[in-house]
Amino acid sequence: MNGRIAFQGELGAYSHQACREARADMEALACRTFEDAIEAVRSGEADLAMLPVENSTYGRVADIHSLLPQSGLHIIDEAFVRVHINLLALPGTPLDQIKQAMSHTVLLGQCRRFLSEHGIDRITGADTAGSAKDVAAMGDPSVAALASELAGEIYGLDVLARHIEDQGNNTTRFLIMSREADMSRRGEHGMITSFMFQVRNIPAALYKAMGGFATNGVNMTKLESYMAGGSFTATQFYADIEGHPEDPAVQRAFEELDYFTDMLEILGTYPRDPRRD
Numbered sequence: 612m613n614g615r616i617a618f619q620g621e622l623g624a625y626s627h628q629a630c631r632e633a634r635a636d637m638e639a640l641a642c643r644t645f646e647d648a649i650e651a652v653r654s655g656e657a658d659l660a661m662l663p664v665e666n667s668t669y670g671r672v673a674d675i676h677s678l679l680p681q682s683g684l685h686i687i688d689e690a691f692v693r694v695h696i697n698l699l700a701l702p703g704t705p706l707d708q709i710k711q712a713m714s715h716t717v718l719l720g721q722c723r724r725f726l727s728e729h730g731i732d733r734i735t736g737a738d739t740a741g742s743a744k745d746v747a748a749m750g751d752p753s754v755a756a757l758a759s760e761l762a763g764e765i766y767g768l769d770v771l772a773r774h775i776e777d778q779g780n781n782t783t784r785f786l787i788m789s790r791e792a793d794m795s796r797r798g799e800h801g802m803i804t805s806f807m808f809q810v811r812n813i814p815a816a817l818y819k820a821m822g823g824f825a826t827n828g829v830n831m832t833k834l835e836s837y838m839a840g841g842s843f844t845a846t847q848f849y850a851d852i853e854g855h856p857e858d859p860a861v862q863r864a865f866e867e868l869d870y871f872t873d874m875l876e877i878l879g880t881y882p883r884d885p886r887r888d
Contacts, residue, residue, distance in 0.1 A: 614658035615640045617651040623740035623762030625694055629785045630661050631761065633690040645675060649682045652790055660684065660788040666694070667782045669717060676837055676849045679878055680807050685792035686879025689803065691886040694781040696722055699743055699768035700755040706771045713742040714757035722757055725775040731755070743768060782886075794856070798882025802855045803832070809847045809874040816871050817848075823867025824852065827860040832887075847874070855880055
């Protein structure tokens with residue numbers, strides 16, 4: 612093992628799957644909350660944290676971006692995981708015996724077609740892997756879980772149906788966080804730089820701040836706003852751009868951005884994942 616990587620959720624969660632796929636040589640550490648996963652890295656209990664930031668079907672993951680600036684951690688990589696949903700049941704259970712399926716409410720909503728076709732009622736569980744754990748503990752063959760195949764493997768459940776999600780392209784993007792920044796140029800598909808900023812309270816500040824990226828030909832792939840400190844007037848922005856902070860065009864864009872901002876913090880620069888395309 613080459614260290615530990617922390618994630619939020621039970622063993623078998625999709626975040627655990629992301630750890631397996633992106634850092635297969637590391638031991639996965641399950642944490643109760645996102646804050647606990649971040650603190651595990653800050654304290655040295657873990658070396659990295661795997662944090663979900665957005666899903667192709669349901670958009671951004673609530674609260675994550677507000678945690679990033681105060682985390683003291685740095686983004687060193689990104690990972691994309693296909694969310695394949697599977698029907699898991701007690702060993703030896705036939706599909707026609709399943710009357711109810713338990714999972715997180717988001718996953719229940721992503722399998723409506725399959726559940727309707729088979730007359731299976733939905734039960735809301737705390738989360739995906741936790742539902743698989745509960746189904747295994749209940750011992751009721753009429754109750755199944757909707758979760759990853761990894762969860763079935765961990766909790767000793769059979770996979771009765773694979774990849775039953777309504778949308779075939781459901782993907783979650785994760786950020787891999789470390790105590791130490793890695794500003795080296797790496798990867799074969801270019802670099803992504805993520806940062807947070809807060810514009811000054813002057814007319815057209817955001818428009819002027821963004822102008823430097825356009826005039827310097829820097830592609831901004833994401834821009835999202837967040838209320839800062841519960842204020843309706845103080846707004847923070849999270850952004851992803853293509854490029855490295857040392858690229859001349861990016862340097863010029865940041866110089867212009869700095870003039871119109873009260874706060875600018877680079878969260879990390881990391882290899883661009885080809886699955887963005």
